[in-house]
Amino acid sequence: MGVMRWLAERLGVGAPGGGGRGGFGAGGPGRQLVAPDVPPIRVHWESTHVTPILHELGALDAPALFADALLSAVRRTGSAVPRFLSLGIGDGQLELRLAQALIRGGVEQFAFDCVEPNPLLRARLRAATLASGLDDRVFPIDQDFDPWRAGKHRYDAVLADGSLHHTARLEKLLDAVQRALLPGGWFATRARIGRNGHLRWPEALPEVQRFWQELPPSHRWNHQLRRQEQHFTDWDHARIGRDGVRAQDVLPELLRRFTAPLFAAYGNLIDVFTGPAFGPNLAPGNTWDRAFVEAVHERDEQLLQDGTLTPTHMVALWTADGEPVRAHARGLAPERCVRQR
Numbered sequence: 545m546g547v548m549r550w551l552a553e554r555l556g557v558g559a560p561g562g563g564g565r566g567g568f569g570a571g572g573p574g575r576q577l578v579a580p581d582v583p584p585i586r587v588h589w590e591s592t593h594v595t596p597i598l599h600e601l602g603a604l605d606a607p608a609l610f611a612d613a614l615l616s617a618v619r620r621t622g623s624a625v626p627r628f629l630s631l632g633i634g635d636g637q638l639e640l641r642l643a644q645a646l647i648r649g650g651v652e653q654f655a656f657d658c659v660e661p662n663p664l665l666r667a668r669l670r671a672a673t674l675a676s677g678l679d680d681r682v683f684p685i686d687q688d689f690d691p692w693r694a695g696k697h698r699y700d701a702v703l704a705d706g707s708l709h710h711t712a713r714l715e716k717l718l719d720a721v722q723r724a725l726l727p728g729g730w731f732a733t734r735a736r737i738g739r740n741g742h743l744r745w746p747e748a749l750p751e752v753q754r755f756w757q758e759l760p761p762s763h764r765w766n767h768q769l770r771r772q773e774q775h776f777t778d779w780d781h782a783r784i785g786r787d788g789v790r791a792q793d794v795l796p797e798l799l800r801r802f803t804a805p806l807f808a809a810y811g812n813l814i815d816v817f818t819g820p821a822f823g824p825n826l827a828p829g830n831t832w833d834r835a836f837v838e839a840v841h842e843r844d845e846q847l848l849q850d851g852t853l854t855p856t857h858m859v860a861l862w863t864a865d866g867e868p869v870r871a872h873a874r875g876l877a878p879e880r881c882v883r884q885r
Contacts, residue, residue, distance in 0.1 A: 561730040565693040585821030586839060593841055594810055598859060601806045604672055606734050606859050607638060609806070610703060611645035613730045613861050618651055620728030623862045626654045626700040631692055631717075631726070632707030633658040636669030636684065642703075643682050654681055657697070659690045690786075691716035694724035709736040709791040711835045722801050722864050731802060731862040737795045737881065738812065738856030741780035742788040745883060748853055752776060752816050759817075763825040776816070795858065796882050802862035808857035808873035812844050848876065854883045 595605055603609035626750040630639050639658050646654055660666050666684040673679040691713040702721050711717050717782045721731055739745050744752055756764075756776040764773045798804075816822065817840055824834040847853040855876065872878070 553574050555715055556865055560633075572840065578579075583818060583820065583826070584828050585694070585823050585826040585833065587839065587859060588828035589814060589818050589837055590833070594857075597808050597810055597873045601808055601859075601871050606705075607641060608731045609859065609861070610638070610705070611642050611649075613732045614642055614646055614701050614703075615649045615651065617728065617730045618646075618654075620730075620732045621700045621726045622728075623700050623726070624653075625858070627697055628653065628654065628656045628701050629694075629697075629699045630656070630658050630703040632704065632710065633660045633665070633684075634706075635665050635668065636660070637670065639669070639682060639703075640672055641679065643678050644676075648815040652674055656682045657685050657699075658682060659685045659687050659692060661686065676795055679880040691720060693766075697724065698726050699724050699729060700726055701732060703732045704733045705732075707735075707790050708794045710734060710786045712786060712789050714793055714797055718797055718801055726864060729863070732860075733798070734857075734863065735811070736788055736791045736856060736858045736882060737858050738788075738791055738815070738854075740788055740790065740792050742791065742815070742856075743780055744778050745854075745885075746813055747885075749778065751813050751843065751847070751853075755804050755813065755817065755836075755843075759822075759834070762823065765813070766821045767824045768821040773822075791856075795878060798860075798862060799878055799882070802879050803869075804860045804862050804863055804872075805867045806861040807871075807876075807878050808846075808860065809858040809876050809878070810848075810873075811855055811857040812848065812853045814844055814854055829865070846852035849874070851880070855881050 598605055598609060601609060603612065614626075614628055617628075627641075630636075630642075633639050636658050636679065639656060643654075644654055656670060658666075660669070663686070670679070670681070673682045673684075690711045690849040696772045702725060704721075708714065708717075721736060725731060738740065753776060761772070765771075766773050769779075797860070814837070817826065818837065826837065828834060848855060858878070860878070867875075
């Protein structure tokens with residue numbers, strides 16, 4: 545059954561009207577690759593479907609899971625003045641929230657090393673720490689995390705939020721993290737784990753093409769490449785920067801070194817339609833657009849459960865201490881999420 549027929553029968557909605565691109569302009573000449581903000585339709589999908597998945601791990605969302613991990617690590621390691629590390633922090637807003645969560649949780653004295661090679665982003669974090677009074681506990685570190693070396697410090701918890709799939713020398717980085725963790729420490733991660741360069745695996749492409757055929761021309765404008773796409777073209781994001789350069793190796797390499805008491809994995813086909821290229825064409829306020837995303841998500845879940853597809857995203861807590869499983873959301877253990885073909 546075609547997606548449009550499925551939508552019509554289930555929700556009684558028609559196809560979106562032609563013309564326009566969901567209120568987004570076509571833009572003009574300039575850089576070939578544009579990285580816009582997270583599309584609202586992606587936020588809608590994550591709040592509707594990813595957040596409940598994380599609830600299975602006992603967390604409100606990924607930042608809450610990370611905050612709980614840092615507080616738990618302090619209890620597990622017994623450190624009087626714990627030390628934490630975040631690899632590839634961007635502007636450091638998450639790390640500031642985590643530092644504030646530590647203080648609210650009764651951990652007043654700690655050190656939070658924040659590795660970021662971009663001087664502008666480090667400067668932003670430095671200004672934010674001064675403004676919030678956290679400059680004596682949160683420290684921007686000028687170092688490339690590919691690969692990162694711990695030096696003299698060992699850590700109660702290490703955080704890699706969206707940085708592992710950018711790392712070319714992944715094995716060296718994970719080895720360094722394993723050595724740097726104190727006994728009882730957590731390695732908290734959020735990462736892309738699909739094919740390198742965020743390409744589609746061969747088993748996913750026919751499914752993407754099936755849904756693509758249901759999109760009207762107004763929903764086929766590529767906001768990253770600034771061009772209209774008549775046909776879906778899979779392209780390698782790793783050719784520009786290091787986006788997804790080792791994505792498919794992240795999960796197997798983690799499993800060689802750690803176990804995951806808490807693990808959630810999700811997504812595949814949905815990335816094409818809610819990502820920065822085509823996601824801005826779909827609006828959460830449009831009934832047809834929401835129903836289309838719902839149809840793609842349901843197909844993803846069906847194919848993830850029967851093993852036809854493997855997930856493209858994960859959130860997890862890892863340990864080098866062999867701790868037993870606490871929760872694997874929807875029964876998807878990390879070993880099941882590694883593509884075997």
